[in-house]
Ligand code: SF4
């Protein structure tokens with residue numbers, strides 16, 4: 001039964017233990033929730049005002065309009081764009097947080113932080129068209145922070161956000177401008193979505209969806225600025241060998257799991273843990289302090305520092321069931337509220353850190369950039385204290401972990417290619433796409449969902465695409481799935497890649513000093529790092545003189561669940577990328593909205609949603625799309 005819930009071998013080990021201990025997990029709650037509400041699944045229920053809730057009868061026998069007169073198309077469109085607004089708010093708030101930290105560093109107010117990658121900071125300044133001549137690093141940082149914060153403040157509707165303007169192809173910007181969907185101000189666009197979806201406002205599904213696309217592009221803007229400024233502050237990822245799955249938790253160490261999304265906290269916790277290692281040893285932990293990652297905070301510290309990843313989204317509770325996590329430190333997003341209750345079943349300190357993200361039963365350490373070192377010391381000391389209470393008889397660490405080579409940002413991908421052609425690094429990639437050695441590129445993103453056996457769709461699709469010579473990039477919990485299942489290794493390339501892809505990966509990897517091929521799937525980072533993949537695509541498109549919707553490039557979120565995934569998927573479509581969803585989006589109660597997103601979008605934007613729940617068929621469909629794009633390019 002366990003294998004139907006998850007294909008992660010750690011889950012097979014720990015779910016029976018959870019059951020024996022009387023601990024309810026996400027899969028138990030999923031089962032208890034059946035049957036789930038069909039109206040909600042179709043997106044046709046509305047709770048926007050207190051005359052409701054209203055729901056439209058999908059079979060046509062009952063009400064076809066809500067009490068105010070809204071029909072299914074209006075209700076579905078309003079619901080989905082509110083999801084986009086929530087996703088965009090999450091990512092852009094993360095970005096704002098990082099931008100304000102950069103500003104604080106520039107002003108010398110934040111002793112815990114520094115500019116670790118000056119080259120990246122200068123590159124970002126150049127990208128934003130900021131003159132750096134004669135300027136020192138704090139002055140450049142201040143100018144970059146100012147230009148970035150303008151994306152939250154600009155009131156000129158005709159002036160697009162700085163980051164999106166600096167990132168996309170000219171043709172794409174013109175196309176989006178013509179549709180009036182280029183965001184001018186992230187906050188304003190999110191506010192507009194909430195305003196236009198109030199009772200008695202925008203009722204036109206097409207207009208609503210266009211507003212949602214603008215919101216999704218605001219999400220893209222927020223992600224771009226979040227990752228680039230994080231690189232300047234914390235370092236740009238480069239390839240590093242590490243490990244993934246719950247076997248990275250050590251029995252003889254103080255284990256601290258960092259979980260959530262925002263690197264501002266986890267970076268300082270990692271640093272302070274190094275300084276407090278001796279204290280952990282004195283407390284009896286002969287292996288000192290062991291930091292492990294969960295979800296996208298895990299991905300952030302993994303690609304920058306090689307910190308091992310313990311779990312992706314669905315396994316977060318199982319990390320606690322090992323009985324060996326002494327502290328779970330959480331920041332924002334994707335943290336199941338159940339973790340505090342499960343932590344309390346053991347000795348684990350679950351520590352929330354953000355004023356806007358608290359969980360009943362957890363310990364709260366109010367994290368502020370100004371007091372980051374002090375906050376991190378308190379967190380690590382709490383973990384050491386908890387370790388002293390650990391019951392060794394309840395420790396069950398599954399003996400599963402896989403090697404993972406991670407840390408493939410734009411710079412490292414271009415750097416690896418430059419070892420083949422220093423003058424023109426993109427040329428080897430373009431040549432191999434043109435001659436068909438690489439048929440196309442697939443970006444895997446998104447979450448885990450209880451609607452799918454954990455990790456199964458990611459792994460099935462990747463193996464099929466690899467055999468058909470598709471180069472694969474991954475982010476977020478998708479990247480976590482591949483890392484846990486051994487697909488971020490050189491061995492996986494040798495085993496699963498088609499002959500021509502294998503030859504290319506081997507040539508690049510060998511030339512870049514990896515003594516063998518690149519890993520089968522390239523780990524680009526967390527959910528916000530999806531924008532890194534766009535940068536690679538834009539560079540290729542610019543070089544070929546085409547737009548993104550002409551490239552043999554596809555995206556897939558086979559196990560999507562979050563509102564953030566709705567925002568990401570929508571901007572991916574808006575950028576011209578055919579985007580697969582492997583879980584059913586809550587829009588099918590409106591034929592009009594479904595048609596807009598899966599068909600009309602293709603004419604308007606070049607990108608469109610492709611929904612296919614069977615991962616084998618989904619891979620086939622993406623291969624067809626790739627071949628169609630190749631034909632369009634005449635290759
Ligand atoms: S906004 Fe209209 S459809 Fe929605 S709950 Fe109120 S009356 Fe019902």
Ligand code: SF4
Nearest residue numbers: 313334446447476477
């Ligand atoms: S990929 Fe999805 S589940 Fe995973 S951390 Fe990101 S939003 Fe959360």
